[in-house]
Amino acid sequence: MRIERKSWNDPVFVATVAPLALVMVAFFLVPLLMTAVLTFQTTQYYRLVWTWDLKIWTEVFSKPHYWTIMLRTVAMALICVVLTVLIAFPAAYALATRLKTFKTQIQILIIFAFLTDAVLKTFGWILILDKNGVANWLLMHLGFPPEMLNLLFTPTGTMIGMVYNLVAYPMFTIYLSLVRIDRDLMLAAYDAGASRIRTFFEVTLPLSRPGLYSGAVLVFVLSLGAFLEPKVLGGGTSPLASELIRQSFETRVNWPLGAALTMVLITIGALMLATCATFALRRPSTGRRPA
Amino acid sequence: MMSQRMRNALVDTTLVGSVVLLLVFFYAPIATLVAFSFTSSRVLTLPIEGFSLQWYGELFNKPDFLPAVLNSAAVATISTLFATVLGTAGAVAWVRYRFRLQGVFRGLTFAPLLFPQLLLGVVMLLWFSVLGSWLGFSTGLVTVIIGHVVYITPFALVVVAVQVYGFDETLEDAARDAGASGWEVFREITFPLLWPGIFSAAIFSFLLSWGNFYVSYSLAGTARTLPIFVYSGIAVGSSPIYPALATVNLVPALLLVIVAEVLRRRALKRQASSIATS
């Protein structure tokens, strides 16, 4: 891919970049800075007191449980990335290569599954996963012992919910990458004697990397922010970072703490992504060296 | 050892099966909700007692239901438009351009992804109330849209970037060579070739906006969107009107699936006849 150098004197370029940059500066950068500023404040009577001290940061760094939750969040996010990608890939691949006829219908069905409110669907999952829910009811009628599955209000329940809500992202990004691969390249690999599986790993998978990576990134960042699933399907007994931040912010009305935890979460997320990026980009993904 | 053909059949079955299973997975909770929406009991326990349509009546009788749907639709449509346009421009700038301050630009357009949305809503509300007291406006649908655009654009950007990556720019060269201006190159070549990505980004944007609760809740003032309607209802104990809502949601999906199938059949027929006559 050819990389174009652009100068800020080029009006067309400015017209492409400036609106987004302005929106983000005006409505995101300022709130972000406000968040950063908040971390140096304290509260009294549920009102902010402008103090500029490090009280909150001392608390954040002295209480290990914040870090336990952050670590748990990152671990859950990584597991979720792996699971969603593993589930999404075959489906995206099938959609791109096999199910040409029903592609549109399947896509519409998937999209509409996501138009239903997430809270509602999570509630639906409770009805399914509960000890005396639909899943166990079906299993019992199939001859399994009663109350066989005990998934509700466990971290597994949380994970089911997260995978459920996020798997569509990698599925679509991977699909986008897959449909662009020139079929001749796969033929060339078969021709060279590669089995279908080998071709997949040598050609299809590397060439679908842009979709794979971006899907993974989306799942990762969204998992970092997951709050509904741990709270509802996880039974609130092993909260993740977002719930921690929500509690600090709402229940405790301790905004500086919530802000500081947010900064910690952003930093951890950014560091993780940066590490993965350097690792992933060591090998170029479309055959052009990163310029 | 398995024969090659059997192995291929196995792979095919696995692949197609994975899509089927995924659809089952996606629709399992929805189907459950649909089943429970016809219960005559108020409490959602198995086995389902009786059959009634009363919850559908109650749903539509809720005075804030239809306004919430309309608000959601308006917010999602407008946010999608902005997020997709900005995200597309951003994706091109991310992947294909090199410019001064690009690192800053990338950071600024990516960071909202990492920002927990419930906090994003509150901090933006903080900022809007400062702005509002300077400029004399209150929060409402417009601030919701701005919030959604900030929150969603990075998603659109990432999705479009997949399509921008590895874009064959000799095609753009060819168009330029044919005398196309920058805009014409975009309209005729870049845009159509990026379209699958842009379209997916638009869909994701719409879904994200449509389903967003926290940003909307913080910034909506007294306006209500569908998720706010659901949330505030469910928080104090749900009745089967919410499962009924899930069912109502499905109707347009099924209609669209049918329309797509009809269109496909018709296109096939047209193609066949045009080949026959030529």
Added chain:
Amino acid sequence: MASPIIDASGIVKDYGTARALHGVSLQIGTGEFVALVGPSGCGKTTLLKILAGFEEPTGGHLQIQGKDMRGVPAASRPTRMVFQKLALFPHKTVAENIGFPLKLQKVGKAEADGRIRAMLDLMHLKPDYLERYPAQLSGGEQQRVALARALVSQPGVLLLDEPMSALDAKLKKSLQAELKKLHRELGTSFVLVTHDLEEAMMLADRICVMRSGHVVQVGTPADIYYRPANMFVAGFIGETNFLPVTASAAGDGMTVVSPLVAAGKTTIASEHVSPSLSAKGTALLVRPETIRFVKGDAAPGEWVLDGHVEEYFIKGASTQYRVRVHGLDNAVILDLPGSIVLPAAVGEAVRIGFDPTQAFLLSE
């Protein structure tokens, strides 16, 4: 053929409602070199893809090495293909592209490296290209990498879809020589799609001429060139002049009469007559290189026509003259050996002559 390595019979291929191949039959012997020629869009690539196993034929039978190929995937066939559009892996370096078949065969690193470098030499590619990606090579360089990838693992049947179209003449010559040498040494069968007739004639043992999904003629280069089945083959392979004549059977050969030539009557031996000659519309095929300018007297038995030079092209080794002759719709084409001093100028009146007994008689 005793045991053809490839035995295709009645191969039919439809793309949607368009039929690309209408029952193609072709046998290729072990170690044989067959060239596939024909107008663009006649189905050459389609046929190769069916042989390689990328497309399922709609009908017909295909055996390779005596085994039925129905349902046998490309990877399990002893064929290796060079794609018309190259199909180099964009995410692999040149070295990885060439080494890919070796990697699949689990050839040791040292040996693979050696063989990759040998291919690189063979293809006149610089060693520092090894680490480049295909997008960083010129068109011809890419084509050579594609060739190298197909050759490196010494396949049983090599299918080449215009492998040298983007190469310059000198390189093409040298690769043609290498290909011929490889063919002799390896004993593999080659199927070559090419538009370069010289290439086909020089390299192939047999040439298969196709036209809109049908095989029109299969034969040795000399057969195809000197004994074309019909005017299409004749016209397709090299430049032609067709002289309308009336023909009648005469003993072993045919008696032909041309109204254009004064002493225009002669007998043509049966080996110079197309076997598929039909009664109505016969023509005498006179190759441009067999015609000369008649300066002094005509040779005995030579047919002589009067005309004037319409145009000429210096083609290097030869010079092409187009001479307009009264009574003929198309200009007569002559191919004279090239020389610095041209034998005639545009507009000049000339006499041209040829030996009709060396011409070939076929149907229109």
Added chain:
Amino acid sequence: MASPIIDASGIVKDYGTARALHGVSLQIGTGEFVALVGPSGCGKTTLLKILAGFEEPTGGHLQIQGKDMRGVPAASRPTRMVFQKLALFPHKTVAENIGFPLKLQKVGKAEADGRIRAMLDLMHLKPDYLERYPAQLSGGEQQRVALARALVSQPGVLLLDEPMSALDAKLKKSLQAELKKLHRELGTSFVLVTHDLEEAMMLADRICVMRSGHVVQVGTPADIYYRPANMFVAGFIGETNFLPVTASAAGDGMTVVSPLVAAGKTTIASEHVSPSLSAKGTALLVRPETIRFVKGDAAPGEWVLDGHVEEYFIKGASTQYRVRVHGLDNAVILDLPGSIVLPAAVGEAVRIGFDPTQAFLLSE
């Protein structure tokens, strides 16, 4: 040239650390037809891309129609290009691809349709291809669509990067004739990159020979063929035989002596001597088509060598013989007019002869 439409001087182009063009200078006159030839990877495509405005040159100056082209985008240049890799728009049908330049020029629907159909006829494409997408066409059909797209709007300068490499011989001939005709009628300048030397010689007014980023020689086809600047050009353009000789100045021309030939001494006129002749290492360039088998007596002044036939190829219009001669490293190549009855068999002892005064003297 009075007013060259393209005036490139000292064009340098670096890709990263690799230099693709080392100061290329080339003038192209209005309405001129220039062919660019050279080995694969020598920078032909790069030069075309710089002319078209897709690549910024690293150094040098480029003027088109007298205007400096620095920073002028491709769309504003009067050039139109046919890409080596075609660059057909995959999302547009054939009709939309061809009609694209017209659409940009806001040509009316009816007129555009007419012109698209005219191009389709010109390119021998079936009308029902109009609604197909590029992926549904064969390689050659795609190339014709690309050509049609470039030609449809009758540009000021047409840049063609191997536009006919995937076409069959017959079609190529017919398109070459069309191209020549169009060139005459339109009066636009053509720059053609090609590997087909016959094509270059037949079509071009001037040929520019490049080698690894340098221009080696620019001249008329006859110049290039008969008066090559050095052995590279001679060897690149057509087959060659080089006979080592010692040369010494002799009045108007040069006296040359060959140790291989009995009466091996003759005088070569100055127009048959390369202007850049240097003292050490001179060779006589003898074109294959100027050599004959000497059956009876040698002609007066003819140089005769003894050898035996190593190999021959039937090329159709001509037959190529390779004759091994004692004292020469490479076999001597002869190009004899094709004939059904071959003049000599492999291994046969033959005598070959040529007129040394018609040969060309150049440095090694």
Added chain:
Amino acid sequence: SRRDAAAAESLNYMCWEGYNAPSILEPFQKSKDASISIDLITDSAGGFAKLAAGASRDFDLVSSDSPWIQRMGPAGFCRYIDEADFADQFAEFYPQFRAPFAPLAFEGKATGLPTRWGWVGPTVNTKFDKLETWSSYAPVFDSAYKDKICLLDWGDWPIMPLALYAGINPYEELDDAALEEVRKVLRAAFKNTRAIVADLAVAQKGLIDGSFRALIGGGTYATSALRMKGHDYIQSIVPEPKNGLKQGIIWMEATGLIDNGKNSQIAADFLKYIVSPDVAKQLAITEATCNLVPNSKAEALFSEEEKNALQMDYMWTAWDNSQFHTVAPNIDDMLAIWQEELAAR
């Protein structure tokens, strides 16, 4: 809507579901020629946070949990009310709610009027457990109830009963030793906890099907609607006092006037309107929840079933055995402990 444009004044009202019933709002809008826009709270703390972020500028009225209304005074979101202006209303209240009403006062100044109330204690399904079993919170810590306890994740609500069981009065100033006791009792409670849910629907469902044997922290708010639908085997009770410490908690919702500079009279009128007997009756029995109201005159308007659903026969027993839910001085410490113990689970 068209009326918005025509109405003389518009009110922005932040409230819980139930306060927004058309049958409550419509008559007021008609009689006062006002239009009311609603913003529903999904949890009290969230509503507070929203006001704190600047939304208080845009609102006129708020109905939320009493401690949060109480906090809004000193936080500057609610204007203090003069109890004398509301003498007529106080006169109709049960004596327990008459002015000066301490639970809604900050430094002697009233921050709002009480609008609904109930009590918090264990909520149990009498089909599974005898009521006597829950005369103390002890089963919460009994291993026989492992994985059968549900805590309601509503801020401080679930913490308070457990602290009381530990012998700590959370509504008083606590020292480190007392906080350590709270930590221990939370840790012990978490051992048997199956889920901490914020969603009433989930809690109610679990209670009915027996997967939760008791809800802690929900009280009548979580159950009266179920009783209303005929599930009257679900009961919210208040445990016996333990070592002299009352174990129940009285919760209350209140309505306050937001300090947005407008000093709107119509907002104050609405405050009077919402506590009037007819309106109070409607507020008590809503689709989602059913609750007691402070207005004694409303009592006559309830049917027998409604009274049964509201456990009216039990209300003063509960009252007598309960603490009053106000702003606990050490609530932030306790919430921090809650977070910590949850993370350590």
